Amino acid sequence: MRVAAGHPPRTMRNTISLPSNRYQLLNWTTRTLIHLLALAGAAAFLVPFLWMISTSLKPMEKIFQYPPQWMPDPILWRNYIEALTVMPFGLYFRNSIYVTVLSVVGQILSSAVVAYGFARLRFPGRNILFIILLATMMLPWQVTMIPLFILYRSLDWINTYYPLIVPNFLGGSPFFIFLLRQFFLTLPLELDEAAKLDGCGPFRILWQILLPLAVPGLTTVAIFSFLWNWNEFLWPLIVLNDVDKWTIPLGLNGFRDQYGTDWNHLMAASFVASLPVIIIFFIFQGYFIQGIATTGAKG
Amino acid sequence: MRSRQAQVGQAADELAAGKRPRMSGIARKEAIAGYFAISPWLLGFLIFQLAPILAAFYISSTEWRILSAPEFIGVRNFDKLLFKDDLFWQSIKVTVIYVIFRVPVSAVLSLALALLMNQQLAGRRLFRTIYYLPAVIPLVAVSMMWIWIFNPEYGVLNSFIRLFGIEGPQWIHSSRWALPALIIMSLWQVGTGIVIFLAGLQGIPAHLYEAATIDGANTWQRFLKVTLPMLSPVVLFALVMNVIGSFQIFTQAYIMTAGGPGNATLFLVLYIYRNAFEWFHMGYASALAWVLFVVVLVISLIMLRSSEHWVHYEGRIGGA
Numbered sequence: 001m002r003v004a005a006g007h008p009p010r011t012m013r014n015t016i017s018l019p020s021n022r023y024q025l026l027n028w029t030t031r032t033l034i035h036l037l038a039l040a041g042a043a044a045f046l047v048p049f050l051w052m053i054s055t056s057l058k059p060m061e062k063i064f065q066y067p068p069q070w071m072p073d074p075i076l077w078r079n080y081i082e083a084l085t086v087m088p089f090g091l092y093f094r095n096s097i098y099v100t101v102l103s104v105v106g107q108i109l110s111s112a113v114v115a116y117g118f119a120r121l122r123f124p125g126r127n128i129l130f131i132i133l134l135a136t137m138m139l140p141w142q143v144t145m146i147p148l149f150i151l152y153r154s155l156d157w158i159n160t161y162y163p164l165i166v167p168n169f170l171g172g173s174p175f176f177i178f179l180l181r182q183f184f185l186t187l188p189l190e191l192d193e194a195a196k197l198d199g200c201g202p203f204r205i206l207w208q209i210l211l212p213l214a215v216p217g218l219t220t221v222a223i224f225s226f227l228w229n230w231n232e233f234l235w236p237l238i239v240l241n242d243v244d245k246w247t248i249p250l251g252l253n254g255f256r257d258q259y260g261t262d263w264n265h266l267m268a269a270s271f272v273a274s275l276p277v278i279i280i281f282f283i284f285q286g287y288f289i290q291g292i293a294t295t296g297a298k299g
Numbered sequence: 300m301r302s303r304q305a306q307v308g309q310a311a312d313e314l315a316a317g318k319r320p321r322m323s324g325i326a327r328k329e330a331i332a333g334y335f336a337i338s339p340w341l342l343g344f345l346i347f348q349l350a351p352i353l354a355a356f357y358i359s360s361t362e363w364r365i366l367s368a369p370e371f372i373g374v375r376n377f378d379k380l381l382f383k384d385d386l387f388w389q390s391i392k393v394t395v396i397y398v399i400f401r402v403p404v405s406a407v408l409s410l411a412l413a414l415l416m417n418q419q420l421a422g423r424r425l426f427r428t429i430y431y432l433p434a435v436i437p438l439v440a441v442s443m444m445w446i447w448i449f450n451p452e453y454g455v456l457n458s459f460i461r462l463f464g465i466e467g468p469q470w471i472h473s474s475r476w477a478l479p480a481l482i483i484m485s486l487w488q489v490g491t492g493i494v495i496f497l498a499g500l501q502g503i504p505a506h507l508y509e510a511a512t513i514d515g516a517n518t519w520q521r522f523l524k525v526t527l528p529m530l531s532p533v534v535l536f537a538l539v540m541n542v543i544g545s546f547q548i549f550t551q552a553y554i555m556t557a558g559g560p561g562n563a564t565l566f567l568v569l570y571i572y573r574n575a576f577e578w579f580h581m582g583y584a585s586a587l588a589w590v591l592f593v594v595v596l597v598i599s600l601i602m603l604r605s606s607e608h609w610v611h612y613e614g615r616i617g618g619a
Contacts, residue, residue, distance in 0.1 A: 031418075031419065034415060034418050034419075034420060035420065035421065037415055038415055038416070038420055038426050041412060041415070041426075041430065042426055042429045042430070045429050045430055045432070045433060045487065046429060047455065048433070048444055048445070048448055048455075048487065049432075049433075051444070051447070051448060051455045052444045052447075055447060063453065064452070064453050065453065066452070066453060066458060066461075067458060067461075068453065068455060068458050110339040110340070110343075113336050113337075113339060114336060114337050114339055114340040116336055117332075117333050117334075117335075117336025117337040118336075118337060121329050121330070121332055121333030121336060122326070122329055122330065122333065123329065123330035123331075123333030123334055124330065126333065129337065129341070132344070133340065133344070136344065136348055137540075138539070138543055138595070138596070138599050139348065139352075139592075140543065140546060140547050140591055140592060140595050141547075142547060142549075142568050142571060142588055142591060143351070143352055143355055143588045143589065143591060143592040144347065144348060144351035144352060144355065145575070145588070146351075146355055146358060146571075146575050146581055146584055146585050146588060147350070147351035147352075147354035147355050147358065147585075148347065148351050149575070149576075150354075150358075150365075150581070151351075153365075167343060167347050169339065170339050170340070170342050170343030170346065170347065171339050171340030171341075171342070171343030171344060172339075172340075172343075177340060201332075202329065202332040202336070203332070203336075206336075227435055230437065231436075231437040231438060231439075233437075233438060233439050233549075233550045233553075234549050234550065234553075234568075234572070238572075238576055248437070249437055249438075249439040249440075252437075252439050252440060252443065253439055253554060256443060256554070263447050266443055266447070267443070267444070267447065269443075270439075270440040270443040270444055271440075273437055273439070273440045274436045274437055274440045277435050277436060277437065278432070278435070278436070281431075281432065281435050282428075285428060288431070288435070288494075289427070289431075289494055289498075292491055292494045292495055292498070
């Protein structure tokens with residue numbers, strides 16, 4: 001094995017990433033040990049899911065049993081129907097979809113335009129404004145929740161979806177702006193230059209040239225945005241009062257208040273509430289990983 | 300307003316004089332487009348972040364029961380929380396303990412799992428999926444799941460512990476074990492950290508390891524002298540974001556323990572929520588929120604400052 005003298009040029013460093021022969025010294029025992037560790041870890045991570053699903057299919061009397069039975073017998077599929085009909089989960093589902101879809105649209109549109117401004121257009125104060133944007137990532141948003149509640153109350157927006165949706169159209173999230181800015185920076189500037197010569201204005205360049213190329217980045221944003229808005233609990237808890245306005249997480253919380261120890265139904269409802277994000281996760285895994293790798297965004 | 304010709308003329312003069320030209324018409328157009336492009340964020344920042352933070356500071360100097368008008372009381376809210384309110388100090392204590400245990404343990408755990416997955420591992424993608432999945436589930440659903448896992452009689456955790464002939468604790472029903480229980484549960488959701496560290500590990504150039512191996516470094520030395528320094532910027536970032544996120548813990552405590560038993564899990568955000576939205580003490584709650592804001596800000600800054608001493612930035616590589 002010969003190692004080239006000196007370091008590769010800086011730009012090449014990030015491209016060398018695959019551990020090609022780095023660990024070929026590992027012997028058979030070590031590799032077995034590594035696999036066993038990974039398997040043990042995976043088992044520990046999976047047990048809570050299996051426990052939830054197993055409980056959700058059991059009859060009540062089999063739940064309070066020691067030692068616990070992992071394979072439900074009989075399997076009660078109707079637990080799911082019962083859980084989803086004793087409270088209007090269909091309605092909560094629709095509410096969640098409504099809020100989430102509009103929020104996602106708002107976050108994509110506004111983050112894309114803002115990211116384009118920071119990535120491609122030169123204007124005085126751009127750097128300092130971008131630093132401010134990055135700094136807001138560190139802000140615990142709870143410090144704003146009381147004044148915002150008072151603001152929305154004076155607008156008569158409490159118990160409506162506006163407080164959940166409107167802010168997403170104004171800038172979305174610093175994480176998404178950062179992610180899309182990074183993405184735009186990877187697209188060649190010649191694209192803009194050529195379009196400019198053809199008489200394209202800056203926003204037509206964004207809309208017709210850059211956005212179609214940025215679809216992977218936009219997809220990543222869409223997925224995280226969906227996830228965060230779908231899972232959000234504290235803010236809807238503050239601004240939504242009416243039972244029929246509830247989103248899925250509020251519905252789940254309300255379900256527990258009423259049917260606290262119906263563990264099978266509670267687990268069935270929890271599983272159904274998680275199902276959309278689980279499905280999205282399995283379809284778009286690669287985008288999740290990419291998004292976290294570029295921004296370090298929380299899941 | 301000056302005519303266009305005059306502008307062009309002036310720009311030409313400045314160019315001729317070797318000065319940097321003032322903003323040309325094209326540049327000005329671009330700048331206007333730029334401000335226009337970032338205006339949604341700028342507006343959002345002013346309306347939904349900056350103004351509320353300042354407003355919260357003003358509200359913290361009032362007694363405001365929401366239905367009546369706010370009444371200015373100066374620093375009395377801060378005086379109360381610092382010197383007269385045991386619950387405030389309880390919430391600080393509980394929150395700080397949570398952060399102190401959760402952040403380092405989850406960092407070590409996610410680094411360990413990331414290192415594991417950076418090896419020649421069959422089915423790496425599948426493992427990554429399994430480790431990351433808990434981090435995407437709604438926290439409310441996760442909380443429901445773990446209430447049942449922590450059930451002292453029939454929960455899966457104590458059933459497992461019983462296999463060793465030990466009776467497990469009462470977990471979230473015990474004032475002594477409720478906080479550790481929530482910390483344990485948070486470790487189940489380390490997936491994000493794993494993915495961040497894994498991306499960082501894969502960005503470390505292979506030639507550094509090769510060079511170290513040729514110099515006779517063993518696995519442990521390679522980890523200490525190559526992996527850790529090269530990964531330190533990622534570690535700093537993950538730690539800061541994790542600290543900020545951990546200070547904001549709310550949902551688990553609201554759903555699983557309602558802050559109890561005996562205020563053992565009364566986290567700061569839960570205490571703010573109760574003051575504001577259950578008892579309608581908007582002024583006092585705003586004072587508490589400002590404490591959260593300042594604490595998070597100061598700790599983040601200290602961590603970023605300390606990074607000079609332990610974070611290794613590329614371009615300053617010595618040895619290797």
